[in-house]
Amino acid sequence: MATPDLKLIVEALVFAADVPLKVDRLSSLLEVERAALTTILGALQADYQEGGRAFELVEVGGGYQFRTRPELAEYVQRLDPGRAFRLSRAALESLAIVAYRQPITRAEIDYLRGVDSGRVVKTLLEKRLIRILGKKEVPGRPLIYGTSRDFLEFFGLKDLSDLPSLKEFSELTPDQLAGGLQQELEEQDPAELPLTSVPDLSD
Template sequence: MELTNLKAITEGLLFASGDEGIALKQLSAILEIPSSSVVHIVEELKYDYENTERGLMIMQSHDVFHLTTKPEHSEYFKKMLETPTSSKMSQAALETLAIIAYQQPITRTEIEEIRGVKSDRPVQTLLARSLIEEVGRRESIGRPTLFATSKDFLTYFGLTSLEELPPLPESADTEDVEQEADLFFDKFNGQIDEDVTK
């Protein structure tokens, strides 16, 4: 495979790995090339980012690579989080919010076990909108962060307490429960957007 294709694939893998990044050994196994070749490709990508007007850079922590934004642009990302938006939350964010609301406090891993997919981005979206917050750590291996809904969550949904959340059917299967919760939050998604833009 040509170096250009390998660079493009590596860049895509770095992006897809999100906050966790991707290890050298994993890249080597996926691309089916020696670790030394992976290092060469990553160095090429680093050079491209550093020597062109790009907004991204590659960070390395031990043997794990991360694709991240440049620190000199941080003020603009802060403005983005502070700027009101009228865009609706994604289905992934709504699903994640429903799970947190009904299962809180809950860890990211537990959320992902329920959804069956990675949930880094939806969790970050909800944190950025102040709909959820970190409330401590689970007393287990690695002491993972626990998430719960915030006071803003109640305000946005017009609730005075979590007890006002609609009850979920006890006898239904997991899929039905998730659909019930999703329908509730989707119903109020437009209301959230109106509140955020006021």
């Protein structure tokens, strides 16, 4: 019997894996060069993109994983309404600060947010979105935090360099600024704000 096409094998492995499958892992399992695998994965991504399928092959957290298309979310959610886990605004803010400023201490997060972040940091640790990187060599040796691999998977990021770039406020012209603010004012309708309407994670 002829060996199945390598592309099919790769597809099957990614499908069957329970975590995003890394190219390194595929390479050692299949004894195939990384470069060849990357090409195949790229071709598979294109296949799913063009094929009008319900899911796509995405690169997250350093590996590849099949994920359903976002436009189908409403329906897939019905399978298990309890599965979705939402972040409070406080949690999102703190997470954004950790993501862009890591390694960072609690005190630095507190300062940037202007509020005590103890509880929300604890929640993020429990949800494994952030992790302790070590201790800072300053008096008191405070813990320093960074984001985890789960963070990348949760936000569908390849790696940290995949984070959306921070918009510098100073880069905006006053007109843009005014426009942006106006827009945000309109978004202030609490019913429209997804972040304030969701239950607070930290509770």
